[in-house]
Amino acid sequence: MDKMDSRALSEFFNMLLEAERAGVKVLGELVRQVEAQQLKTLLNKFLRDEGVNCRILVSFINDLGEAPSDKTGAFAEKVFALDTLHEKMNLLIRGQEWVARKIREFRNRLPAGSTHLFLEAIKIQHEENVDSLKKYLAE
Template sequence: MTQIDRFNELLEAERAGVDTLSRLFPEARGPEMQKLFEAVRDDEAWSCAGLVRSIKTLGGEISEKKGDFADKVMHEPTLAARLTLLNRGQGWVVKRLDGLLAESLPPTVGTFLQEMKSRHLANIEACERLAESLG
C-alpha cells in the first residue's frame, strides 16, 4: 500500500466518521451529548478537509469512497456499545496516523497529522467517559 493509499484509507474512514456521528446525533440524550456528538463530527469533517489537502500536497488522486463503519456502529444494540465501537475506530485511526507520522512528510502535512491525532485522542477520552456514564 502506497503512502497515498494510506491517506485515502484514512479519508474514507473519516468520511464514515462524519456519517456515524450524524447518525448518532438523534440519539443524544440532552444538550451536552448533542454538543459532544457535534464536536466529534466537526473534527471528523475537519480531518477530511485536511486529508484532501494533504493528498493534493503529496500529488495523489483523492478517493471518492466512504467506509462502511457507520453501518457497523449502528448495528450495535445500545448507545454505550455504539460509542465503544466508535472509539475502537478512532483508535484505529490513531494507529494509522502514528504510522504515517513516522514517514518523511512535508512539514505542513506532518503538522496537520499531529493535530488530527491530538483531536482523535481527545475525542476518544470524551466518548469513553460518556460510554462509561451510560452503562
C-alpha cells in the same frame, strides 16, 4: 524507516479519508439520535473535526497529484448495525483509537512540516475524543 513515496502517502491519506468520511456519516446520524445534551455537544464537536479532517486529507491527496477516494469506510455500516447506543459508543471509541494508532504507526514516515503537523493534530484530536467518550461513559 524510509519516508513514504507519493503513492504510498496518497494510499495512507485515502485510507484515513474513507475512515473520516465514515466518521462524518456515523456522527451525523448519532447527533440526531442522541438526546443527552452533554453527549450531543461532544459528538457535534467530533463531527465538525471529522469534516475538517476530510477537507485537509483531500487537499493533501490533490497536492500529490493523486485522486481522492470517494468511498466511505465500512465502519459506518458496522455502527448502524448495532442495537444500543452503548454498543455504538464503544465501537465509536474503537474507531477513534484506530485512527490515532494508524497515524502513530506512520508518523515517522510522513513529510516534515505542515503534513506532519496536521496529522499530529488529527491524532491528538482522536486521542482526546477517546478520553472524552470513556469519561462520559464512566459517569
